Amino acid sequence: MKYLRNMSTLKYSMEKCAGCGRCVEVCPQGVFVMQGKRAAIADLDLCMECGACAKNCDFNAIAVNVGVGCASAVIRGMLTGGEPTCGCGDTPTGSSCC
């Protein structure tokens, strides 16, 4: 299943890639594939902005605006003016996240 088109904030600079393959290893959505000695983006619409790739790229080739794709978290963020965060573990009645 794919979510909305052209939404992901992921930016990838192939010229910085050293070909370690960590992004392919951590991405749970199959956004990256190895193309020869470098990683390439297979389908950006699959990206859910979890940030695992950027966190594990030792060469700063990947940047993404990390966030939770969770409506109640985003609404809470809008209401409190803060960044959207999951309510998990904070409020026992909480949202459906996690």
Add this chain to the structure above:
Amino acid sequence: MQKLTFIPTTVIKKKPLPAWASGTISTPAGVVLKVRTDLSRADIWGMVKSRASAFRMHYIVPPGLYAVGKPAKESDVFVTANYKMSFDALRRELKGINAWVLVLDTKGINVWCAAGKGTFGTDELVKRITEANLKAVVSHHRIILPQLGGVGVSAGTIQKKTGFRVSFGPVRAKDISAYINSGYKKTTEMSLTKFSVWDRLVLTPMEINPVMKKYPWFAAAVLFIFGLQPSGILFQQAWSGGLPFLVLGLLTVFSGAFLTPVLLPFVPFRSFAIKGWLVGLASIFLAAQFFSLMNMQHKLLLVTSFILFPALSSYIALQFTGATTFTGMSGVKRELKIGIPLYLGALGISLVLIVLFKIREWGVV
């Protein structure tokens, strides 16, 4: 009266083992619990309760090092969260395997969400590796993390700070033995999240639950509106007039929190708001056709139903983005930016129509 006598006894109580532990073993880093690989009835009941309620908020195991089978210095180290369901999902897949399990303190949250929050994170892993004296326990430098932990853990930093090289294993614990047998290689299948009908189905109780907590407010408002008469609040009127709305309300919860999640890939459009709206609309339409619930005296109420309930279903369905494996924040923000004004509009129009209905009913105009 009989005199009660107390015999003083000194009860020497050893700390009882948790039901999921079968004993202890000594390691260079101290005594650690040996973990069972079979789930007991209590474990399964705990899983059911966690799926359905806030019980899961306190379903934890103590963080630290554990043993599975008869692990030696060469045995693998698997890392997991201290949410009991995550811990159970791992240990049941380690049957017949000798391994170490390192549990991080994620405050009782599963691996993926905890990684997103940073509790299943680089610092916590460094701390646990150090505290468990993992260097003395194993002779190698490999640790295996669940792939979804990658959101919180930087493998490069772990290697720099502890010397251990992180391998991100499969997403699902059930692929662990296949992963080991293939020489620690993942197939594409093992590294992608799936979101099957079953996966979605088990998540629906926690969609329905929070909405149903708000349902009494909706019911009270409906009964008040229909019961309100110039002569006061009439129970008979409240019940006969309000009942179709109460039923449609329940149907809407069912549409948004159950049907839409379960039928997710089969409902057209990628937007959750549109999916929820369509399913809500179809439900109201079918209810109107087959159950003649719309035997409402007034066309105004029929129109109100078609404006209000699909919008509510859409809003409820949008909440399911929090439980999915594939929705990103930018997309959800876009949906809400467009959706919220529409929801408020639908609510406003519905209220106006209800007021019009009441005015006609009372024969004011």
